[in-house]
Amino acid sequence: GAVVSQHPSWVICKSGTSVKIECRSLDFQATTMFWYRQFPKQSLMLMATSNEGSKATYEQGVEKDKFLINHASLTLSTLTVTSAHPEDSSFYICSARPGAEGFATNEKLFFGSGTQLSVL
Amino acid sequence: DAKTTQPPSMDCAEGRAANLPCNHSTISGNEYVYWYRQIHSQGPQYIIHGLKNNETNEMASLIITEDRKSSTLILPHATLRDTAVYYCIVRVGNNDMRFGAGTRLTVKP
Numbered sequence: 001g002a003v004v005s006q007h008p009s010w011v012i013c014k015s016g017t018s019v020k021i022e023c024r025s026l027d028f029q030a031t032t033m034f035w036y037r038q039f040p041k042q043s044l045m046l047m048a049t050s051n052e053g054s055k056a057t058y059e060q061g062v063e064k065d066k067f068l069i070n071h072a073s074l075t076l077s078t079l080t081v082t083s084a085h086p087e088d089s090s091f092y093i094c095s096a097r098p099g100a101e102g103f104a105t106n107e108k109l110f111f112g113s114g115t116q117l118s119v120l
Numbered sequence: 121d122a123k124t125t126q127p128p129s130m131d132c133a134e135g136r137a138a139n140l141p142c143n144h145s146t147i148s149g150n151e152y153v154y155w156y157r158q159i160h161s162q163g164p165q166y167i168i169h170g171l172k173n174n175e176t177n178e179m180a181s182l183i184i185t186e187d188r189k190s191s192t193l194i195l196p197h198a199t200l201r202d203t204a205v206y207y208c209i210v211r212v213g214n215n216d217m218r219f220g221a222g223t224r225l226t227v228k229p
Contacts, residue, residue: 004163006163034216034217036219043207043219043220043221043222044158044164044219045219046216046217046218046219049216091161093163093164095163095164095217108154108166108169109166109217110166111156111163111164111165111166112163113162113163114161114162114163116161
């Protein structure tokens with residue numbers, strides 16, 4: 001099956017620094033990728049949708065200037081948490097949707113393994 | 121996308137079938153039912169999905185009622201490694217996927 005690689009799997013950073021998380025589709029082209037955040041013992045919350053070559057669409061309440069998303073190629077999307085603070089500590093997960101060619105319109109999403117961010 | 125309702129937790133004995141229910145009474149005709157599971161500190165894993173007909177794969181079976189207002193995920197022979205949070209999601213076409221609270225399944229020896 002299709003594989004989505006997410007890197008790093010965990011990161012610890014100091015308050016005020018920026019952290020970049022990468023999401024790669026390894027064996028398919030992903031025209032759309034989604035970014036989620038998950039706090040302990042809670043469900044996944046959709047943060048934003050990124051389409052290759054265009055600006056990301058953010059969910060209500062998610063600061064676009066704080067969570068910068070870039071989807072410059074069909075296999076890579078990045079999420080940068082800028083000026084991270086302890087309240088940004090969370091589990092961040094990406095998912096990818098294959099492009100239309102060769103895939104059904106109800107194609108399932110493929111998820112990365114997640115990135116645990118801890119801000120000190 | 122339609123909302124789903126799942127019991128917060130369930131237990132199952134190892135080797136027995138685990139039947140996880142999901143209510144989606146407001147589902148529309150073009151919405152699919154998806155099931156994913158998440159083992160602690162990992163990304164969600166796809167299990168199965170369907171529209172109207174019952175579906176079966178190597179992991180599980182999906183039973184959708186005739187009126188499509190509810191469904192049941194069946195793990196035929198649960199193992200300890202099936203302990204996870206199971207999410208039932210309804211979704212139109214290639215829209216984004218939004219997760220509810222899910223059911224925490226604990227398989228006990």
